[in-house]
Amino acid sequence: MSTPRRAEHRQSKKLSLISLLTGLVTLVVLLTSSILLVGSYESQKKSLTETTLHLNYSNADRISKTMDSLFRSMRGSLEYSADKLSDVDAMTSNQVDDYLDLMRNSSNFFNSITVVEANGLIRNVAPARVGMAGRRITSKASLEALALQKPYISSPYMTSNTKRLIVFMSQPIFSSSDKYLGILSGTLYLQENNILSDIFGNSNVDDSGSYYYIVDSNGRLLYHPDKQLLGEDVSSNKVVQKLMKGESGEQQVRNTSGVEMLAGYSSVPTNGWGIVVVSPISLIHHQLMGHIRTILWYSLFPFIILLIGVMLVAYRLARPFVHLANLVSKMGKEKIVMPEAKPHWSQEADLLTKAVLLAVLNIQKQTDQLTQVAVTDVLTGLMNRRSLENTMSQWMASGLPFSLIMLDVDKFKFVNDTYGHLIGDEVLKHVAEVIVTSLRPDDVCYRYGGEEFVILLNRPEEAFNVAERVRRALEQSRAPIPTRVTVSLGIAHYPLHASEREELIEKADQALYLAKSRGRNRTIVSEG
Structure with missing residues (x-):
């Protein structure tokens, strides 16, 4: 092989400046991006997992407290009625039937209510169509309750004749002279309406x-x-x-x-x-992959520009890396404050580091935007439950007295069932808009979940007037549906009614439940 050819062969094995710079820049960007993506992924995964767990526990705790309160109310209803039936022997069968019908229809607690004598004979039952009057009890739960002579609640069990899954509750009936007369029992059919x-x-x-x-x-x-x-x-x-x-x-x-x-x-x-x-x-994984795709999408354009800049620099040896830095600095990121970088012994490498840091700032910007989205309700544009909890914690930590107004759209399930969920969403947006226009600038409204909203006011003395103003505004507003949209509201004051966040929310929720039970479209202040 001739000398010129050997020299040409050796020259072909050497890396070109374009290949070298492109490879180095690609390697730096890929390594930096990989570290950032892994760090961001793990951080977001931990944050989303903890937030979801806390939110699910909070919801489970709220539902359990509601159920506990409901069963206490059922027990109270049986206890009160058992006391009223202390002279049941002196009452006619029709009188007892009328009382049981009144008890059943006024509360909707039980599917059926029965008076059982001490000898196990069913004296009266409501509704009458059950047809058990005059028979003797046979179920293990009712026999156990009759023998116990104390308040009783059974585990759910399947009846032998009707094959219904039921819960059996009872209260002993004693005469004025403490003679045991029998039990007053209520039955819940778990798979039927109650x-x-x-x-x-x-x-x-x-x-x-x-x-x-x-x-x-x-x-x-x-x-x-x-x-x-x-x-x-x-x-x-x-x-x-x-x-x-x-x-x-x-x-x-x-x-x-x-x-x-x-x-x-x-x-x-x-x-x-x-x-x-x-x-x-998988919900967490879906959100995380969306987060990663967003970061990669916003990083792709700067990365392409960076590579183009490197190839241009290779052709212009007089300004190899300065041109690259200028290109990266003109990507519309002038408002981003560049983190201070340690000086490098090579001016070119120093400029390249600054250019990569610009891409890092772009990723951080997208992360901040995702954080903002995480505290905002997509449907109504209001702050969401997570933001509510943060604000309440800050106000409580500062010792600032405030009021919490919890409101719930009346008969919202009827709206969804009648007009569909899309119209239901429009109703929720309408409710949010009316609430916001009814509040002062320093009052804050949050979407708590579903059809529930929460308002925080740092003027406790005005809470009831504000709640009524919101209620009347919604009542008089023109809703996206032909019928009127009304809300029920419950109010709790900090620190008057509660000193803890969850307890304060629970107090307002109880007042809201009371407003619902009293006919809806009204405001109730917690009684403490």
């Missing part, structure tokens, strides 16, 4: 895939979005096992179908049942 199914029977899957279910003290499903699973034994689930021990908390768990879930769970002291709110972990 107050339990009205409140807890609609554990539908939301848009994110989250839902809740209810188990009894033996680990059997009582309420679940999949109706075919009702009555199934899920005691092998680790969360259900903890609920059976009366524990509450949050954890990642694999359900009986093998799906990884983020679960928050809370037990109900009154009846030993448990509430579980779950979100599929």
